[in-house]
Amino acid sequence: MKNHMEKTEAFLRLSSVLLLVLTALLIGLDHQTKFVFFAYRKASYDNVHALVVLVYVDAVVAGYNLLRLFGQCSSTPAAWVKANPNGSNINLAWLSLLLDQMAVYVAFGANSAAFQASVLGITGIPDFQWMKLCNKYTKFCIQMGGALMCGYVACLLLISISFITAFNLFRQYSPKRFLLLKSISD
Amino acid sequence: MKNHMEKTEAFLRLSSVLLLVLTALLIGLDHQTKFVFFAYRKASYDNVHALVVLVYVDAVVAGYNLLRLFGQCSSTPAAWVKANPNGSNINLAWLSLLLDQMAVYVAFGANSAAFQASVLGITGIPDFQWMKLCNKYTKFCIQMGGALMCGYVACLLLISISFITAFNLFRQYSPKRFLLLKSISD
Numbered sequence: 001m002k003n004h005m006e007k008t009e010a011f012l013r014l015s016s017v018l019l020l021v022l023t024a025l026l027i028g029l030d031h032q033t034k035f036v037f038f039a040y041r042k043a044s045y046d047n048v049h050a051l052v053v054l055v056y057v058d059a060v061v062a063g064y065n066l067l068r069l070f071g072q073c074s075s076t077p078a079a080w081v082k083a084n085p086n087g088s089n090i091n092l093a094w095l096s097l098l099l100d101q102m103a104v105y106v107a108f109g110a111n112s113a114a115f116q117a118s119v120l121g122i123t124g125i126p127d128f129q130w131m132k133l134c135n136k137y138t139k140f141c142i143q144m145g146g147a148l149m150c151g152y153v154a155c156l157l158l159i160s161i162s163f164i165t166a167f168n169l170f171r172q173y174s175p176k177r178f179l180l181l182k183s184i185s186d
Numbered sequence: 187m188k189n190h191m192e193k194t195e196a197f198l199r200l201s202s203v204l205l206l207v208l209t210a211l212l213i214g215l216d217h218q219t220k221f222v223f224f225a226y227r228k229a230s231y232d233n234v235h236a237l238v239v240l241v242y243v244d245a246v247v248a249g250y251n252l253l254r255l256f257g258q259c260s261s262t263p264a265a266w267v268k269a270n271p272n273g274s275n276i277n278l279a280w281l282s283l284l285l286d287q288m289a290v291y292v293a294f295g296a297n298s299a300a301f302q303a304s305v306l307g308i309t310g311i312p313d314f315q316w317m318k319l320c321n322k323y324t325k326f327c328i329q330m331g332g333a334l335m336c337g338y339v340a341c342l343l344l345i346s347i348s349f350i351t352a353f354n355l356f357r358q359y360s361p362k363r364f365l366l367l368k369s370i371s372d
Binding site: 041043047048049050101105108109110112113114115116117119120123125127128129130131133159163166167169170171172173174175 | 227229235236287291294295296298300301302305306309313315317319345352353355356357358359360361
């Protein structure tokens, strides 16, 4: 049954890698040139810092999950994936939980920031004389919306992964005494 | 020792409530009137949707944590806080973990979105003719920066709280067999 859980984790990691790469590609390849304000102007992801940051963040998080996937599928899976209650591997399990959590929050934060920038593109802020852009660059905005949706689905998968990691680590501990590892096999 | 952990959780919840309320107040009371573009103009949090959303989200999350705090300090703390491996309270423990996690992600996402809106206020987007605002509304922007910093500290506390909740729930499970509760007292 534990093997079953490992397969689920591997499947989730693979899916999240694919979705993160898809998000980065959809954003990175998104551009539209249009005749606005008496000149041809180009809307591209590198106009907005938040989108550039999201592309880099998604690439790094995808790379991290790919590494973890290789580690899990290689011949020595114990060190990274499983928490061995008798060895020093418990520290590695804590490290891997920490990294998984960091991956979730960095990806989710960057996605939310990019989402906010995109919402401003749709609504603008009239009080600040910031004009809405999505009525001009419609194709650009639709592709961006798709990319951000992929990004949020990837975040959901990353959250599930960190749940599994936390579950596998924390169930090694005693339910009665604080931070005491269980040695009895029950 | 478990009592010690409960005290820590209560302290974290109280601190997060105070910080969330402080964040909401700092944002809600933030406004600056200035003579710009041949007229007196007012910068206020309700110019930007993301800031309005953040005020409401922080209020709701603070209310939720206050409720949990009261539940924890009342005479029947078992139902909400502790996972009883023999009873049906394990479902309540899962629910409370789910709510804690939702609180974290909603608060963190709203904070990141508001952070992005504020960064745009500092930098503007020259390619889109969105002017920077923080050189005009300096006092407004400094107060907003302080509010967002409080918000991120509150998110860190919420993450710690959900770690404790997850730890207390997951350590009720067997380290060997999948989703099997431990009944042996070790």
